[in-house]
Amino acid sequence: MEEKGYWLCENGHEEPIGTAFAGIELELSRDCSTCHKPMKMIRRDSMTGQERYESDKERKEAERVSAEKRAMAAQEAKNATTGEQTATTLRNMATNSRAFADKIRSI
Numbered sequence: 001m002e003e004k005g006y007w008l009c010e011n012g013h014e015e016p017i018g019t020a021f022a023g024i025e026l027e028l029s030r031d032c033s034t035c036h037k038p039m040k041m042i043r044r045d046s047m048t049g050q051e052r053y054e055s056d057k058e059r060k061e062a063e064r065v066s067a068e069k070r071a072m073a074a075q076e077a078k079n080a081t082t083g084e085q086t087a088t089t090l091r092n093m094a095t096n097s098r099a100f101a102d103k104i105r106s107i
């Protein structure tokens with residue numbers, strides 16, 4: 001149904017298109033026969049093509065952002081590890097130099 005196209009009003013009433021001639025829609029607008037609201041034509045080849053493009057773009061953007069966040073989290077974890085290692089190294093160096101100073105004092 002979407003392939004051929006159909007009319008849809010804002011209240012969700014659907015009506016089939018009936019006046020297409022050789023793929024050319026002869027109706028430019030239509031009012032809903034149920035609620036008399038203006039209807040718009042839904043077609044896969046025009047509107048849904050754009051919508052599909054937009055949704056692809058949004059999905060790719062979401063994937064890119066989450067990949068960036070994962071990379072950032074990995075980098076932060078790495079930085080934290082490096083920072084902890086540095087702190088441990090500095091603590092060890094301080095302990096060693098205190099031990100060395102004690103040793104010198106005891107000579």
Ligand SMILES: [Zn+2]
Nearest residue numbers: 009013032035
């Ligand atoms: Zn309607």
